[in-house]
Amino acid sequence: MIDTDLFQNSYLLWPVAIAASVLWILFVWKEWSTPIKKRFYFHSLISLITILSLAMLALKPLSKRVVQSNAGVLLTNGYSQKHLDSLKKSIKGITILDYQENAQIGQVLDSLGNLFVLGNGVASYDFWQFENRSVRYLGAEVPSGIIDLKYTQENVLGEPLKIEGRYHNARASHRLVLQDGNSQGLDSLEFNSETIQAFELSTPLKAIGNFVFQLVEKDSLGEAILKEPLPFKVIDKNSLKILLVNSFPTFETKYLKNYLAEMGHEVVVRSQLTRGRYKFEYFNTKRIPIYRFGEKELENFDLLFIDGTSFRNLSTRSWTSIEKTIQHKGMGLFVQSEASLFDRSSKRHGLEFEKDGIPKATLNEFPKVLLEKFTFRFKDVDGIEEIHTSKGNLVTAYKRIQQGRIGASVIQNTYQLQLDGKTGIYRQFWSEIVNKLSKKKTLLTDWEVTNNFPLENHPFQFELRTSIEKPQVFSTDKYQIALRQHVDIPSLWSSTTYPKNKGWNSLLLKDKTHVGLDFFVVDSTTWQSLRTKRRQKANRRFFTAISDSFVERTITASIHPIWFFLVALFGFGYLWVYPKVFQN
Template identity: 40%
Template sequence: MIEDVTFLHSNWIAYIAIGAIVLWLVFVWKEWSHFGKTKFWINITVALFAIMSIAVIALKPAVPILGKNTKVAVLTNGYDTKQLDSLKKVHKRIQTFPYKANQPIFKNIHTSDTVFVLGEGVAPFDFWQLEDHKVHYINSDSPSGVVRFQYDHSRVVGEQLQFEGLYNNPTKGNRLILEGPGGNGLDSISLESGKKQSFQLATHLKSVGTYTFSLVETDSLGKLLSKDPIPIKVLDRKGLKILIVNGFPTFETKYLKNYLAEMGHEVLVKSRITRGKYKFEYFNTDRIPIGAFSEKSLQPFDLVILDATTAKNVGQRSRTALENAIREKGLGLFIQPDDDFFRFRKDEVAFDFDREKSTETSLIDSPKNTIGKYPFIFKDQFQLQAIHKNNTENIVSAYKHLGKGKVSTTVLESTYELLLNGKTTDYQQLWSEIISSIGKKESAEVSWDEHSILGIKDQSYSFTLRTAIPEPEVITEEGYRIAMRSDIDISNLWTGITYPKKLGWNRLSIAQDTAAVLDYFVTDTTTWKSKSRYDNILRNRRQFDRQTEKVTKQISPAAPINPIGFYIFFLLCIGYLWLAPKLGKE
């Protein structure tokens, strides 16, 4: 019990101790004339007890309100009553506290022992209230509904919106529908019975702008069960200037150049017919002469596509000019492989491959469509950036950075067969992702990090931007200025936080450059409920699993001990010191 005693005025201990010692030494000096006699030792001892009792009164001793064996249960949304009943059977005196976000969890009472958190867990901004407690998190079952999803928030007009997700505890017969901004159904899928079901919905994007698609769930009778927003920004297509050089005409290039031209790119094709003779084709561009690679001849182009033979046999001067254009100007290079390409020496190609037997594969994005491939896959190495992976998670197309530019290739073979088999959309999607990944990018003065454009009303929305502007001033549509924080190591990297008040599309802009804007979508807590609950469960697991690994100092409020006993003891000591000289002999 004594180890539970604390002092409310513990910050006064040093001063009171010094004063008590000085006072006791004065009393010893006063009694020094009786040194060596019995009453000397009795008097200074009684004086010490008197001084100690008054010092304790001044420090205000206290004991914890709750005992060491106290358990507390914090009840959050979705908690299981059976779990609570089980806890009450084990811990008879357990106290329960209903949780409300952004309010004191225990109010005026805290626990000095163990806290059990039941249900979906506390909000992340309330984790601090449990930092000094031993916490056991007992989560509820994972919620039913869409608990995971992913899609590209920004796409180019003409490309596909591909929405992929994971549905937990689906109900057989229910349907998921991808609705357009006008409420028209664009794609749908039926749910099957089981614990989890992955799904994919897709549609083509036909016009530029900011749009709000929706994921709708209906039952087997068509009754609306839920409707959640899918915001997306559709950007205008930026035409690239592309140079294709082949050692001989191929079907792959024949269909690729037609696709690139249809997409509005400026394409120049140079194909060798015989030794020293070339055929030139121009699409969406003026006729310009192109000979050996040089700094001047490569200057207009954003992307160069070479077949493996041309890439291997290019002259040293042309190779140097090509590498300089990639490193210094940001030019993109794509190498069309052949059988000999995978036997190149390592100093001639920037990629390493592993051999495998399979000569067909299917991509994660389109698992039902098989594509021919060479019997190789990429070695997943440092700096290798995947563009496409197959259904076994192996990389089948990728790029590496080379200075400001990128060098890319693939193990896929004869992708034009997708067109011949009527898979036009899959062919276009495949090459659209390759071209957009490696083409030369314009260096924007302001670049926003768009890892998520979905925000919650009245909750924090954080964003990041890179800019050469020394002190960017970010403002909201309402004209409020957002305080920005610069990264300590990267001077052009800035982060900020805002709390949006308006539902729907919101915009942030920079005062120094009003054209540099970030559009993001704000919804409320009534949407994507299953995902929000699931994410909160995972956050609580991570938080409290880490917390239980370390020893925590338990804190409990204390109640002052009634000082009447110390006063009585003090009076008895002082009374003895006053009465003893009168009864004894001087």
């Protein structure tokens, strides 16, 4: 079947085809009586080519060819002039565009087949303009300064504020200092000559409220050359109800119960003396002994610590009650380390271990502190989630069991940290375990943001999960913010607002019984290195996802008729001259 898209005058295809066929049949009939058959076949071929050339003159056939589309380069902040000159040299006539945030450039991009982006990239709220386009992000140099930062913006009273990050192109002998709101130094470190340096600072939190500390870089003379605000919130302790079960009193339990009590938790300790006889201790709670592990007795506990021997000796009935409380009530279970924990025949906890032969380890959080451990490590299997790691190996981990969690650790004798004066490390070690495993409270309202350092008059996106059927959200200036409900999750709402004031701002629900959101708006001159690195990373991820290769454009054009005319002229000339010159 003939493709009609191959001809400019495709509507003449059938008339021309019929006329050409009739002409060729007439020519063949005329030449049929030629006595020399070779001459007949040759003349028939010449006539066919000539008639087809005439047909092509009428139909005007088209040809398709692939050409490179027009290219453009979008210049964003931080672009390299060297890269731009290289592009201009390799692609003649390339279109140069200057990027402006929130500017509409869709029409300009429509005229370009391929686009290069130089510099730090475009803002994430402008990504929509580049969807379904061929874009290659060439990037820019990594900025000097803090390029990675990790810390918790909502902390619990009594727990340490921990700041981790990476600094690019730090100067040797410069110091990074964590200061409070009164510019008092709380923690510090000195940089060396490495290009990229990891840093970690911490300080205990002693009051409730909203705070703004600072990360300050000082030179060798002690002069501040860089100040970055560090906003965070401190909330009151969430008192947990914890049960500790031991087959006999141990130093590990002694120090652990004291730490939990100091944190304000309600603690019940049950230590076995002889068969059927127990010793009970109570901290911050009523004196109610726990003799049996029934669902009714366990349902009010948030977390259960149990040593390996007691865990192994649990009756089937007791374990069934514990398992149901974990699954349906969300209680956490931590099995304390001892040799029986690693018995392969014990399948209750669902955790898998393998021998590594290493008796000591340093945790990633505390690289200079050597801890005792059993010569095992967790198997990194599906469903296992980390709490502590050591050089890529899991040493404290847990598995989710429906609403609750079961965890354990191969680290042992952590009380030695207390004896060695490393109280802060001891508390952080157990705090992370308690926070990960304890029963999760059901929140009526939960806020989530992706930008920890929003800017004044820039879009600030947030999500709200709430049990309120039709929530109403108001800004600090008492303006109502329109919400968009998720299509499939009716309790999930999202929106974008443009904060007008620097410093602490709030998003408030009309229903005062639900918690609002506090966020800190920073000045555009702060956290420039961090925001630049994050923008580069977001651009690299976005443009790689939408365009793996450049677009090739196909154009269609008519074949020049001179070629068909010359073929037809030659054919007619030969058929007209031959009988006159070469007659027998």
